[in-house]
Amino acid sequence: MTQFRIGQIVPSSNVTMETEIPAMLQMRQQIRPERFTFHSSRMRMRRVEKEELAAMDRESDRCAIELSDARMDVIGYACLVAIMAMGKGYHRQSEQRLAERTRENGAGTQIVTSAGALVDALPVLGAKKIAVVAPYMKPLTRLVVDYIESEGIEVVDFIALEIPDNLDVARHDPQRLPDIAKRLKVASADAVVLSACVQMPSLPAIARAEAILGRPVLSAAVATTYSMLKSLKLEPIVPGAGSLLSGAY
Template structure:
């Protein structure tokens, strides 16, 4: 969240007049486990309250798996509740979540079938797959990279992603979810994977950036950030 989304907004500044500032409040989590994710989600109200002090224009809840591990459709409940926290502080603010942004992005792309790459352990990845499918998109195949430590997720080599996708059967997929996680870096690999597969490629960070720009009523376009942010949508 703190790396790729600012990178995309900075890239957009090269082609559009709007300028952005970036503010963050952090929820604690070290090991990507269901228990730690639930505890982390419990801190989201505090974070929304803190950020509302800065009167930001839009908030993005970064952790996709924290939302998806809380049960089907939880992103709607989370977004509504966190917006209420900002309203209580006199600053009603649009809230998007990376989980909601990803499933909505697949609808925008018209993707009925996808393949998914995720850094999580297999049980958590299966929760993510189930969540996506319950939102109306079939997951044909997935890769769970099974990286338990949150910092190691951020250190994963982006350059490995094209080979990971190349080893999957994406022939019937409408789109590729290259990273179902805002923490795992993927942006640099998106153009290569789109060229490799001939399919639109989306990531949690790209989807979140798209939703933030839409919430700001700005044209959702970023150079080098895949089909969703190409200007076609």
């Protein structure tokens, strides 16, 4: 039996990625032989504001080194908006820098970011136009939209739920998301991002939203799981987690 160590660099107020990523990989364990353990290191952040996100991002090097002490097989940077708030294309710089920190620590761990995972997953689905639901205030949501569009993907519509406190984002009921997504203009969209935030729970709603909207639905957490599995050279398949993890890609 092959076992993999999954590391996550997590905002201190994030309580969702340490539930949704393990949930998906544990569902995968029901149909595939690989096994996973889960480990995290935290960066201080309470409010989803640009200045606090930038301060938090500066802690990511320390977190990568701490996790590489335990020799992770892959490390995920579990905050999409912190990366996107640092400037267009920043996920590449972050991934390279954090990988270098682990190499300096004698580990050479593979690094994925939720921001990079999302923008990389959309072309996998053949999605050139998307619609997005995000919990952020409108200025940060616009920043996320601009970042995605800078990667060559058109955002045809978005909804900003405007929840400023990160713990309140985690309390948002995922079962509300399909009805919220029905308000999106999706006629020209190739896919829908049901949660462009790794703190807003969405996993229980992905399959229902796909059935309602009639197109692929993913989240930042789903994209991160896909990226982690690909990094580990494992089949990216998770039952009930939507089209991206259906095994078709």
